[in-house]
Amino acid sequence: MTGDLPVFFVTRLLNSLLVLVIISMILMGVVQLMPGDAVDMMLRGLSPTAVSQETLDVKRRELGLDLPVWLQYWNWMTSLLQGDFGRSFTLNVPVGPMIAGRLKSSLILAVPAFMAMIVFGIGLGVVAALKENSPLDRTIQLVSLTAIATPSFLIGSVFIYVFAVKLHWIPAAFNAIDISRFDTLETISFFFAALVFPCITIAAEIVAHVLRQTRASMAEELKSNYVRAAVLRGLSRSQIVLRHVLLNALLPAITIIAINVGYVIGGVVVVEFIFSYPGIGNLLLTAIITRDIPTILGTMLVVSGGYVFANLVADLLYSVLNPRIRLT
Amino acid sequence: MKNLTSQQVTTLLIGSGIAAFFTLIAIFGPWIAPGDAETMHFTHLKQGPSSEFLLGTDRFGRDVLSRLIIGTRTTIVIAASSTALATVLGTAIGLISAYFGGRVDGVVMRLNDVFIAFPTLVFAMFVIGVLGPGIVNGILVIALIFTSSIARVVRSAALGVVILEYVDAARIRGETILFILCKEVLPNLYPTIIVEVCIRFGFAILVTASLSYIGLGPPPPMPDWGTMASEGRSLMLTNPWPVFAPCIAIVLLVVGINFLGDGLRVLLVARRTGHLGSTA
Numbered sequence: 001m002t003g004d005l006p007v008f009f010v011t012r013l014l015n016s017l018l019v020l021v022i023i024s025m026i027l028m029g030v031v032q033l034m035p036g037d038a039v040d041m042m043l044r045g046l047s048p049t050a051v052s053q054e055t056l057d058v059k060r061r062e063l064g065l066d067l068p069v070w071l072q073y074w075n076w077m078t079s080l081l082q083g084d085f086g087r088s089f090t091l092n093v094p095v096g097p098m099i100a101g102r103l104k105s106s107l108i109l110a111v112p113a114f115m116a117m118i119v120f121g122i123g124l125g126v127v128a129a130l131k132e133n134s135p136l137d138r139t140i141q142l143v144s145l146t147a148i149a150t151p152s153f154l155i156g157s158v159f160i161y162v163f164a165v166k167l168h169w170i171p172a173a174f175n176a177i178d179i180s181r182f183d184t185l186e187t188i189s190f191f192f193a194a195l196v197f198p199c200i201t202i203a204a205e206i207v208a209h210v211l212r213q214t215r216a217s218m219a220e221e222l223k224s225n226y227v228r229a230a231v232l233r234g235l236s237r238s239q240i241v242l243r244h245v246l247l248n249a250l251l252p253a254i255t256i257i258a259i260n261v262g263y264v265i266g267g268v269v270v271v272e273f274i275f276s277y278p279g280i281g282n283l284l285l286t287a288i289i290t291r292d293i294p295t296i297l298g299t300m301l302v303v304s305g306g307y308v309f310a311n312l313v314a315d316l317l318y319s320v321l322n323p324r325i326r327l328t
Numbered sequence: 329m330k331n332l333t334s335q336q337v338t339t340l341l342i343g344s345g346i347a348a349f350f351t352l353i354a355i356f357g358p359w360i361a362p363g364d365a366e367t368m369h370f371t372h373l374k375q376g377p378s379s380e381f382l383l384g385t386d387r388f389g390r391d392v393l394s395r396l397i398i399g400t401r402t403t404i405v406i407a408a409s410s411t412a413l414a415t416v417l418g419t420a421i422g423l424i425s426a427y428f429g430g431r432v433d434g435v436v437m438r439l440n441d442v443f444i445a446f447p448t449l450v451f452a453m454f455v456i457g458v459l460g461p462g463i464v465n466g467i468l469v470i471a472l473i474f475t476s477s478i479a480r481v482v483r484s485a486a487l488g489v490v491i492l493e494y495v496d497a498a499r500i501r502g503e504t505i506l507f508i509l510c511k512e513v514l515p516n517l518y519p520t521i522i523v524e525v526c527i528r529f530g531f532a533i534l535v536t537a538s539l540s541y542i543g544l545g546p547p548p549p550m551p552d553w554g555t556m557a558s559e560g561r562s563l564m565l566t567n568p569w570p571v572f573a574p575c576i577a578i579v580l581l582v583v584g585i586n587f588l589g590d591g592l593r594v595l596l597v598a599r600r601t602g603h604l605g606s607t608a
Contacts, residue, residue: 015441022442027454034458149582151534153541153557154575161564266449266538273542274561284450285542288457300454308445 008319016312023304027297028073034291063089065293076297086294088287095298099280103302106279108195110268113202117260121207122253125214129249130241132219140211147208152201152267156274159197198275202267206260213256218249251322258314262307332594340591346584350577354404357397364394366549377569386556386570387563395551396573402552403540403578406463407532410470415525417471418478419517423509425479426486436479443476448531449538456544463546470535474528478521485520489513519596526589530582537578553578 060066064075079086085095128140221227222245230240269281276282280299287295332340353360368388375385384392425436455469489495490513498508539545540554548555553574560570 015438018438019441019445022439023445026442030455030458035460145583145586146579149530149534149579149586151537151541151554151557151575151578153538153554153561154572154579157557157561157564157571157575161568262447265447269450269453270538270542281450284453285457288454296454296458300450303447303450304445307447311445 005319009316012312012315012319016308019308020301020305023308024077024297024301025073027300028069028076031293031297032069034293080301085298088292088295090287090290090292090295095294098295099283099298099302102278102280102283105277106268106272106281109198109202109271109277109279110264112195112199113206113267114261114264116199116203117206117210117264118257120203121210121257121260122214122250124207125211125253126218126246126249128211128215129218129222132222137215141215144208144211147204148212150204152205152270153274155204156198156201156271159201160274163197194275194277198271198277201271201274202264205267206263209260209263210253210256214249214253217252217256218245221245221249251318254314254318254321258311261310265303265307336591336594339587340595343584343587343589343591346580347588350400350404350581350584353397354401357401360397362391362394364391366390366551375567384567384569386560387567392556392570392573395556395570396553396577399551399553399556399574400577402463402546402550403533403536403554406466406470406536406546406552407529410467410536411474411525411529411532413467413471414474414478414528415521418475419482419514419521421475421479422482423486423513423517426483427490427505427509427513433483437483440476440480443473444480446473448473449535452535452539453542453544456539461544461547463550466536466539466546470532474532478524478528481520481524482517485517486513489516519593522596523589523593526585526592530585530589533578533582533585537574 057066064072067075076086083096085099087093088095088098091098124140124144128137131137227240227245230244231237268279269284271277272279272281273285280303283295284299284303286292287299368390377384386392386395421436425433451473452466452469455472456465459465495508495512498512503512536545536552537554537557540552541558543558545552545555556574557571560567564571
């Protein structure tokens with residue numbers, strides 16, 4: 001059966017690449033449907049009458065917007081393969097490094113939230129399943145449901161309301177603040193405002209998602225026949241859980257984690273907006289408003305690419321740990 | 329029905345109560361609202377709750393309670409229409425994919441992979457941002473994203489049904505594919521679909537509100553919960569009600585829908601195992 005593993009790896013890899021190519025086509029397609037293009041937005045936006053049609057045409061040719069779609073797509077793809085994401089229409093800087101920089105800022109929020117998701121989501125999910133229907137389980141269930149139902153902008157707003165507005169511990173918006181002039185207390189409060197609160201805001205929702213899914217899969221596992229058999233054989237509960245159930249229940253957790261990467265990304269976007277955090281979500285939002293096509297396309301591709309990659313890794317990991325899946 | 333514990337009954341009742349409450353508000357909103365949602369009372373700007381304005385007024389002096397009630401319809405219409413559209417499309421795609429299998433299934437599932445690869449909120453933001461905000465665009469994009477996840481759920485549930493003998497029997501009888509899918513396969517999937525619809529509707533509310541919050545909701549003057557929260561956020565210090573009122577409504581509705589989904593799952597599954605009887 002081990003001979004199948006490389007084949008499975010290659011198939012999955014090609015599959016993910018195909019998905020990425022189709023995604024890039026969809027992105028290019030949707031952008032074509034945009035009413036009013038970037039040139040209109042850039043030049044006409046200032047003074048509608050002052051700009052002649054000629055100037056618009058020149059600018060359009062300069063940016064390559066007069067080309068047919070397939071040619072625009074071809075140019076985009078060929079430069080992408082050379083690692084070039086194109087130049088931003090509005091800022092006139094290369095898109096690639098800009099995305100890289102913003103991505104780094106976003107990852108500072110996303111990675112700790114992701115860690116919290118794995119540790120607390122799976123940990124509390126397992127605990128809740130082991131104590132199924134106990135008061136502890138009910139409490140965990142109710143709190144996690146509330147966390148899912150609460151829009152992240154409410155959690156973020158409450159943080160800002162309580163700590164910035166009421167207590168004055170942190171600045172409410174910090175993108176225009178000069179960090180170098182801070183004293184220790186200001187630095188600490190800045191750290192909380194800039195990183196800890198946004199991070200908790202993202203984590204609250206995704207921890208709850210993972211927790212509920214883990215609890216469900218673990219609870220199901222505990223009801224399966226082999227667990228009953230083990231109970232009848234007289235094994236202690238802790239033995240059964242540690243030796244048999246945990247591993248089986250943690251396999252689905254890999255898939256659960258991968259699926260929830262999408263929520264991490266979505267959460268990052270909203271949270272960056274609430275806290276005016278200069279990450280990739282705010283970059284995308286600004287690019288959409290200013291019709292900056294290369295930035296929109298690049299950001300979307302990187303974001304979806306990250307998600308596809310996470311799912312690929314999960315699939316491969318799953319197949320290594322559970323050989324049965326490769327047969328299907 | 330027979331096997332429900334009192335706690336499960338309570339969950340179901342609370343869930344359906346909340347859902348019914350908001351549905352009634354969405355339908356009869358304009359008649360229930362104490363005042364006009366758009367009238368600006370310039371003598372009563374940024375006020376707290378009072379007997380005249382039960383939830384206070386926003387920075388333009390508009391009645392928060394009236395806006396909340398009127399906004400219920402906008403938010404629920406977007407969420408419900410997109411969920412309904414996605415349910416119809418997703419069920420059809422899932423059924424076809426499971427029934428025909430083979431190459432049809434392969435192509436459908438590959439397309440599904442593509443749509444699932446977009447993080448919901450980011451994709452919605454991209455499409456609406458590019459095409460322009462509006463109720464129809466909002467409904468279409470959320471429906472598009474949810475279609476793939478519903479198709480996936482329906483397909484995996486249908487795979488277990490299409491192999492059953494009575495489906496073969498119907499085929500041999502010469503029934504049309506439409507008849508087999510709708511009359512023989514689909515009724516078995518109702519419990520799965522209903523529970524999935526509840527989950528998706530809850531998400532749809534959150535996505536709709538989040539999109540409005542970042543400024544990609546239905547254009548003004550149509551009030552909706554996310555837009556209300558977004559408009560009020562700069563004045564949260566002195567005037568928190570315009571933010572908190574719609575947020576509380578969102579939490580209440582989404583929790584209620586989830587209760588309803590959980591309750592229905594237990595109810596429908598209990599009924600089904602009751603039918604099958606001996607398998608347990």
